[in-house]
Amino acid sequence: xxxxxxxxxxxxxxxxxxxxxxxxxxxxxxxxxxxxxxxxxxxxxxxxxxxxxxxxxxxxxxxxxxxxxxxxxxxxxxxxxxxxxxxxxxxxxxxxxxxxxxxxxxxxxxxxxxxxxxxxxxxxxxxxxxxxxxxxxxxxxxxxxxxxxxxxxxxxxxxxxxxxxxxxxxxxxxxxxxxxxxxxxxxxxxxxxxxxxxxxxxxxxxxxxxxxxxxxxxxxxxxxxxxxxxxxxxxxxxxxxxxxxxxxxxxxxxxxxxxxxxxxxxxxxxxxxxxxxxxxxxxxxxxxxxxxxxxxxxxxxxxxxxxxxxxxxxxxxxxxxxxxxxxxxxxxx
Numbered sequence: 001x002x003x004x005x006x007x008x009x010x011x012x013x014x015x016x017x018x019x020x021x022x023x024x025x026x027x028x029x030x031x032x033x034x035x036x037x038x039x040x041x042x043x044x045x046x047x048x049x050x051x052x053x054x055x056x057x058x059x060x061x062x063x064x065x066x067x068x069x070x071x072x073x074x075x076x077x078x079x080x081x082x083x084x085x086x087x088x089x090x091x092x093x094x095x096x097x098x099x100x101x102x103x104x105x106x107x108x109x110x111x112x113x114x115x116x117x118x119x120x121x122x123x124x125x126x127x128x129x130x131x132x133x134x135x136x137x138x139x140x141x142x143x144x145x146x147x148x149x150x151x152x153x154x155x156x157x158x159x160x161x162x163x164x165x166x167x168x169x170x171x172x173x174x175x176x177x178x179x180x181x182x183x184x185x186x187x188x189x190x191x192x193x194x195x196x197x198x199x200x201x202x203x204x205x206x207x208x209x210x211x212x213x214x215x216x217x218x219x220x221x222x223x224x225x226x227x228x229x230x231x232x233x234x235x236x237x238x239x240x241x242x243x244x245x246x247x248x249x250x251x252x253x254x255x256x257x258x259x260x261x262x263x264x265x266x267x268x269x270x271x272x273x274x275x276x277x278x279x280x281x282x283x284x285x286x287x288x289x290x291x292x293x294x295x296x297x298x299x300x301x302x303x304x305x306x307x308x309x310x311x312x313x314x315x316x317x318x319x320x321x322x323x324x325x326x327x328x329x330x331x332x333x
Contacts, residue, residue: 002330003058004032004039007047009070014063014290016318017297023319031323048077059330060088064098064290068141071099089329090266090288098289099141101202108283111263114256115283116274118204124196125161133157138202139164150206164199204284207274212244213284214253216271217295218261219325223254223303226295245298253281254303264288267329268322270295293318 006013012022032039042060046052054060062078065071075096082088088095097104101118108115118138137160139147147164151157183191215226229242253273260283261269270291273281296318301310 001037003055004037004330005055005058005060006039006041007044007060007062008041009044009065009074012063012065015066015292017292017294019066019290019292023322024317025319027317027319028323031320031327035327037327044074044077047081048073052081054081054085054087056085056087058087061326062088062090062095062289064095066099066290068099071141089326090269091264094264094266094269094286094288098287101138101140101285102200104286105202105204108286113260113263113283113286114281116205116207118202120200120202122198122200123161124198125158125165134206136204136206138204140200140202160201161199164201165197207276207282209277210274212275214273214275214281215295216253216257216273217268217291217293218257218271219268219296219321220261220328221258221304222321222325223249223257224296224299225249225253225303226298243294243298245300247300249301249303249308251303251306251308256281260286267325296321 006025006028011025013025013028014023015021016023029039047054060082062074065074078088078092078095082092085092093103093107097107102120105115105118105120108118133154134150134152137149137151137157141147149156149160151160183189183195210230212227212229215228217224225246227244227246229244231242257271257273260271261267264286266288268288270287271283272285274284275281297315299311299315301308303309
């Protein structure tokens with residue numbers, strides 16, 4: 001039986017209801033112990049140590065972090081240590097998609113997920129490349145509809161580009177911006193154009209007349225669904241707080257969600273689906289290593305083995321459901 005190495009940043013593994021609340025790791029440990037697994041904790045900083053050697057016989061279990069600097073650090077460490085390896089859970093490519101919607105969209109295409117058409121761009125305010133409107137502008141990071149806006153024309157695009165460029169700019173990059181204005185004044189336009197700060201963003205197809213979407217959590221073969229309403233005068237359901245607990249689950253949606261989990265090569269995942277006018281479901285976002293548990297905690301039913309089951313007794317804690325799906329993944333691997 002393989003040893004499990006649980007990766008953490010200052011003791012933090014992955015979120016509970018609030019992104020800054022760690023899940024109860026004592027419950028996770030109990031599940032691993034009951035299954036007979038040997039495990040230990042490892043800080044990312046130790047994994048990054050020059051002398052550290054990855055144990056290829058062990059399984060490394062990773063969460064993630066919403067602090068963007070910590071997230072970049074985790075991505076750097078995991079990419080360097082696990083590229084070419086297959087003993088990181090969830091899989092490295094999906095971990096890199098956390099807090100990077102550009103990677104997410106391209107990965108969805110690579111894995112043939114039923115994803116709404118999305119392009120990944122980098123553009124300056126002075127030379128925006130898009131001409132087709134409307135579309136949904138998505139900044140790379142953020143949850144709960146942060147950084148998401150509907151772009152109807154060039155003016156709105158320029159506004160979003162300016163905001164994104166400013167929010168992503170470091171002090172060093174801001175200094176470069178000041179220098180660039182001086183370069184233009186000194187007729188060094190080619191150098192200024194080359195060094196001009198640009199905004200990275202996603203252009204996602206706009207789906208009109210949406211009144212809701214579905215937050216779907218998949219834990220191996222169990223599916224939980226929450227319906228989220230769109231705010232009045234808005235087009236976004238994420239972050240609206242208008243939740244509708246589901247008393248039954250559409251088998252088409254549940255089976256599609258499980259197919260997505262398999263394609264993502266993960267024991268569990270969070271999926272956001274919309275319904276098209278044709279009645280088909282399409283995916284607009286996914287996460288594997290860091291997502292909120294509210295859909296599972298609030299559920300009164302779940303889908304499993306082609307049936308919808310009512311939750312008659314008290315809920316299993318999120319940590320237990322998460323850990324058991326992880327263990328089932330290991331058993332099948």
